Amino acid sequence: MILKPFRMWATFAALTLVLAGPTATQAIAEDDAYPKKNPLAGNEEAIEEGARLYFKWCVACHGKHADGVSRFGDYAADLRKFWRGYPEFVRITLNGRTDRQMPPWGGVLDEDEISQIGAYLETLQLEGAVWVAH
Ligand code: HEC
Numbered sequence: 001m002i003l004k005p006f007r008m009w010a011t012f013a014a015l016t017l018v019l020a021g022p023t024a025t026q027a028i029a030e031d032d033a034y035p036k037k038n039p040l041a042g043n044e045e046a047i048e049e050g051a052r053l054y055f056k057w058c059v060a061c062h063g064k065h066a067d068g069v070s071r072f073g074d075y076a077a078d079l080r081k082f083w084r085g086y087p088e089f090v091r092i093t094l095n096g097r098t099d100r101q102m103p104p105w106g107g108v109l110d111e112d113e114i115s116q117i118g119a120y121l122e123t124l125q126l127e128g129a130v131w132v133a134h
Contacts, residue, residue: 034091061075066078079121089114
């Protein structure tokens with residue numbers, strides 16, 4: 001009888017840990033999950049590999065100049081003018097914007113490969129592009 005409230009408390013505490021634990025960790029992880037700037041920026045090998053990956057996975061919609069113009073017309077985003085900073089680049093590429101026809105690449109590309117694509121895109125950037133997060 002005396003144990004009962006304790007048991008209830010213990011169950012509650014365990015449940016809280018199970019439910020809130022991962023969420024709390026994720027919330028923290030999300031804030032600084034990705035570095036402020038691309039660790040592979042300017043790396044020749046990464047740029048080359050990134051170009052290869054870009055022309056494999058992204059070119060169909062973002063076009064061969066990465067200007068968003070493809071056989072579908074002026075349809076996807078102009079990635080030469082990407083301005084949301086590197087962490088957002090990783091996040092958007094991983095998760096996509098499925099409500100706006102940008103597919104998620106999380107199951108296809110790992111973070112390293114996304115960095116390589118980013119390193120390639122940085123070489124194409126136009127005025128107004130921002131790759132380093134504030
Ligand atoms: C099926 C077509 C398609 C493919 C393939 C595709 N995208 Fe996209 N992407 C889009 C569209 C459409 C948008 C614009 C979505 C919007 O309006 O928010 C977009 C937007 C983006 C954005 C956000 C740009 C911004 O300024 O907010 C990034 C980053 C991006 N794509 C990266 C990539 C990368 C990297 C690849 C290759 C791994 C890729 N996309 C492949 C269709 C595509």
